[in-house]
Amino acid sequence: MPGKEEFVVTPYEVKGRIDYERLREQFGTQPVTPELLAKLHHIAGGELPPALARGIYYSHRDLPALLDGFAHGNPFFLYSGRGPSGPLHTSHLLQFQLCQWFQKRLGVPMYIQITDDEKFWSSKTGIAREETVHWGLENLTDILALGFDPKRTHTFFDSRSIAAMYPLAVRIARKVPYSTVKAVFGFTPSTNIGLVFYTALQTVPAFWPSWAEGRPVPCLIPCGIDQDPHFRITRDMAESFGYPKPALLHSQMVPGLLGESVMSTTGDRADNALFLDDPPEAVERKVRNAFTGGRATVEEQRRLGATPEICSVWALWRTQFAESDAKFAEVTAGCRSGTLLCGECKSQLLERVGKFYAAHRVARAKAKEWAESTIVTRAPRDL
Amino acid sequence: MPGKEEFVVTPYEVKGRIDYERLREQFGTQPVTPELLAKLHHIAGGELPPALARGIYYSHRDLPALLDGFAHGNPFFLYSGRGPSGPLHTSHLLQFQLCQWFQKRLGVPMYIQITDDEKFWSSKTGIAREETVHWGLENLTDILALGFDPKRTHTFFDSRSIAAMYPLAVRIARKVPYSTVKAVFGFTPSTNIGLVFYTALQTVPAFWPSWAEGRPVPCLIPCGIDQDPHFRITRDMAESFGYPKPALLHSQMVPGLLGESVMSTTGDRADNALFLDDPPEAVERKVRNAFTGGRATVEEQRRLGATPEICSVWALWRTQFAESDAKFAEVTAGCRSGTLLCGECKSQLLERVGKFYAAHRVARAKAKEWAESTIVTRAPRDL
Numbered sequence: 020m021p022g023k024e025e026f027v028v029t030p031y032e033v034k035g036r037i038d039y040e041r042l043r044e045q046f047g048t049q050p051v052t053p054e055l056l057a058k059l060h061h062i063a064g065g066e067l068p069p070a071l072a073r074g075i076y077y078s079h080r081d082l083p084a085l086l087d088g089f090a091h092g093n094p095f096f097l098y099s100g101r102g103p104s105g106p107l108h109t110s111h112l113l114q115f116q117l118c119q120w121f122q123k124r125l126g127v128p129m130y131i132q133i134t135d136d137e138k139f140w141s142s143k144t145g146i147a148r149e150e151t152v153h154w155g156l157e158n159l160t161d162i163l164a165l166g167f168d169p170k171r172t173h174t175f176f177d178s179r180s181i182a183a184m185y186p187l188a189v190r191i192a193r194k195v196p197y198s199t200v201k202a203v204f205g206f207t208p209s210t211n212i213g214l215v216f217y218t219a220l221q222t223v224p225a226f227w228p229s230w231a232e233g234r235p236v237p238c239l240i241p242c243g244i245d246q247d248p249h250f251r252i253t254r255d256m257a258e259s260f261g262y263p264k265p266a267l268l269h270s271q272m273v274p275g276l277l278g279e280s281v282m283s284t285t286g287d288r289a290d291n292a293l294f295l296d297d298p299p300e301a302v303e304r305k306v307r308n309a310f311t312g313g314r315a316t317v318e319e320q321r322r323l324g325a326t327p328e329i330c331s332v333w334a335l336w337r338t339q340f341a342e343s344d345a346k347f348a349e350v351t352a353g354c355r356s357g358t359l360l361c362g363e364c365k366s367q368l369l370e371r372v373g374k375f376y377a378a379h380r381v382a383r384a385k386a387k388e389w390a391e392s393t394i395v396t397r398a399p400r401d402l
Numbered sequence: 403m404p405g406k407e408e409f410v411v412t413p414y415e416v417k418g419r420i421d422y423e424r425l426r427e428q429f430g431t432q433p434v435t436p437e438l439l440a441k442l443h444h445i446a447g448g449e450l451p452p453a454l455a456r457g458i459y460y461s462h463r464d465l466p467a468l469l470d471g472f473a474h475g476n477p478f479f480l481y482s483g484r485g486p487s488g489p490l491h492t493s494h495l496l497q498f499q500l501c502q503w504f505q506k507r508l509g510v511p512m513y514i515q516i517t518d519d520e521k522f523w524s525s526k527t528g529i530a531r532e533e534t535v536h537w538g539l540e541n542l543t544d545i546l547a548l549g550f551d552p553k554r555t556h557t558f559f560d561s562r563s564i565a566a567m568y569p570l571a572v573r574i575a576r577k578v579p580y581s582t583v584k585a586v587f588g589f590t591p592s593t594n595i596g597l598v599f600y601t602a603l604q605t606v607p608a609f610w611p612s613w614a615e616g617r618p619v620p621c622l623i624p625c626g627i628d629q630d631p632h633f634r635i636t637r638d639m640a641e642s643f644g645y646p647k648p649a650l651l652h653s654q655m656v657p658g659l660l661g662e663s664v665m666s667t668t669g670d671r672a673d674n675a676l677f678l679d680d681p682p683e684a685v686e687r688k689v690r691n692a693f694t695g696g697r698a699t700v701e702e703q704r705r706l707g708a709t710p711e712i713c714s715v716w717a718l719w720r721t722q723f724a725e726s727d728a729k730f731a732e733v734t735a736g737c738r739s740g741t742l743l744c745g746e747c748k749s750q751l752l753e754r755v756g757k758f759y760a761a762h763r764v765a766r767a768k769a770k771e772w773a774e775s776t777i778v779t780r781a782p783r784d785l
Contacts, residue, residue: 136568136572139572139576140572140575140576148569148572148573148785149785152785178568178569178572178784181564181565181568182564182565185519185561185564186531186561189519189522189523189531189561189596190531192523192594192595192596192599193522193523193594193596194594195594195595195596196591196592196593196594196595197580197589197590197591197592197593197594197595197598198591198592200595201591206580207580208579208580208581208584209579209580209581210579210580211575211576211577211578211579211580212575212578212579212580212583212598212599212601212602213572213575213576213578213599213602215580215595215598215599216575216595216596216598216599218595219595219596401535401561402531402532402535
């Protein structure tokens with residue numbers, strides 16, 4: 020077990036209280052600076068995505084060059100994915116909300132990967148194939164319902180898109196020695212050969228438009244910082260194909276409602292997250308029971324204020340539920356000053372969450388009608 | 403380098419003078435006994451395939467049970483494959499000729515796998531994908547031209563059949579740890595992840611009919627004994643799927659024309675084998691230059707006889723070109739007694755080879771018309 024100051028972050032494990040700045044230095048990525056935010060603000064016509072404005076996306080690789088290219092008429096595309104093993108919870112939407120923002124403001128294409136094969140291979144609990152496929156389509160529908168444009172959004176649903184992906188995956192796999200995936204993912208002799216192969220398929224969407232169009236097309240991958248290692252392999256080989264290294268934009272992890280660093284729901288921690296299929300009573304119960312940064316008594320809190328930085332409810336406001344930066348500033352100030360007590364704060368949040376769930380239900384029913392049509396089944400070429 | 407008495411046989415390497423009996427004991431397989439041959443002779447209505455009658459197929463796993471099952475109304479299917487990297491030479495046809503014999507006599511289905519992906523992954527010389535795909539179709543056409551029944555013959559052309567194969571491959575890969583392929587194939591940290599994954603795809607055809615029909619369908623795989631390790635993995639996991647372990651029938655390797663144990667053509671050893679696309683002059687030259695078991699002088703050979711066991715020309719008679727067992731016995735006796743000299747023996751063989759090439763050209767042109775129609779592109783089910 021890591022000590023109080025220790026933490027472990029890999030694509031398959033997040034443990035301990037994460038020091039994000041130290042993690043960024045360990046990974047060797049660049050900080051998101053005010054200058055970079057100003058550049059994006061300018062390109063997007065005077066707007067910033069909330070999760071960037073609030074520092075949740077705090078690290079990147081090669082983002083300025085990608086934005087400069089866009090400003091000079093060389094559009095990029097977005098790529099993000101999901102390993103389907105159950106219903107989504109709200110924090111799973113973080114990177115897709117950012118992608119949807121980019122697509123809406125900049126009109127760029129979106130590629131979504133649903134890794135139903137990888138989730139089967141990586142599952143420690145022995146999830147069934149039927150489940151990963153079922154949840155793949157359910158999760159995809161939830162993602163598309165965020166407001167993606169059906170005409171500009173393409174899905175690699177691994178087991179259903181394999182014929183399209185395989186010609187490129189075969190070429191990619193040739194360039195990745197076992198030693199690389201062993202070092203990057205910490206694979207052991209008991210790791211199954213599906214998971215060993217998997218990184219080849221995960222690289223396909225990042226190269227797909229360049230392969231299809233026969234010219235280098237820049238790629239932006241928003242992801243949790245824990246997923247950065249996956250894409251180091253992709254970046255390392257890109258140039259050998261004549262493709263650009265994908266740019267990355269890394270978010271911090273959304274803390275769990277029970278006060279852990281990550282909204283993980285492994286084991287019996289279903290109350291650690293808000294699932295998109297939770298009924299209103301469950302949402303209410305989970306938020307009411309959520310870990311906060313409040314004081315022991317109301318009197319003490321009014322006098323000393325509370326601590327938003329350790330509060331899972333404040334994290335929800337910050338990452339996804341404060342509809343405006345003004346609202347977010349108001350909640351934060353009220354919390355810190357002691358004027359906004361935890362019960363009232365939770366009530367306000369529940370109102371926002373309820374509105375989101377209601378709107379999502381409607382959008383989801385519409386997205387269900389066209390979700391399948393986004394699935395890529397044909398390769399642009401044979402080789 | 404192995405010493406005089408040493409040899410190495412793995413799916414990716416054959417070195418030294420092979421002691422086949424010792425190899426069989428090392429691998430732990432069963433000998434092909436007279437009783438087993440009698441059983442097959444009976445089932446096939448009083449015939450034996452030449453390569454079995456002449457001891458070239460000398461080892462097996464679980465063949466008697468498969469034949470007994472057939473005799474009691476439970477038909478099996480055949481599976482063999484080819485890694486396409488160039489034109490076939492005659493020894494590549496050995497297992498397919500046996501399969502064709504089984505299909506013709508017993509009416510059983512044949513599954514051929516063309517491993518254009520694996521050949522790309524395993525190539526040490528950096529073969530291009532274009533080449534493995536090109537040769538895949540060329541090789542397939544040569545194989546089908548041996549007389550396979552278009553209605554009962556199915557091809558898994560890996561990169562073109564992947565959509566059909568993948569659902570089953572995903573399940574197979576989950577059960578194979580890296581340690582297993584490392585031990586069986588001698589993989590190292592520099593082995594690429596495609597090759598690591600590959601054994602999952604190689605297992606698919608062996609399970610396919612059982613998967614498609616939802617009941618255990620027995621499988622027979624004729625192969626060079628060097629390929630046995632591939633199928634140990636397949637056999638080890640079969641029962642966990644409820645499928646029968648595939649039976650194996652192992653051949654010795656066909657010696658090269660230059661006197662090596664295997665008709666390999668790696669590097670500049672093109673004269674070590676008869677390629678199916680060799681012009682008649684090349685065939686003539688290669689056979690005339692072939693290593694024989696003859697004596698230093700004609701006088702000595704007439705007096706002492708020659709040694710068929712070390713002769714590459716005798717090996718061709720034995721494996722594929724003696725049209726009858728009587729002819730094979732005649733050649734062998736003439737060689738050993740000194741009445742048939744090497745030059746005359748080569749002339750007779752060249753006549754047989756010429757007839758084979760002429761007939762093959764005609765059959766090949768016909769097979770070209772329907773070769774593509776054998777390629778499997780659809781899975782019987784999604785999962």
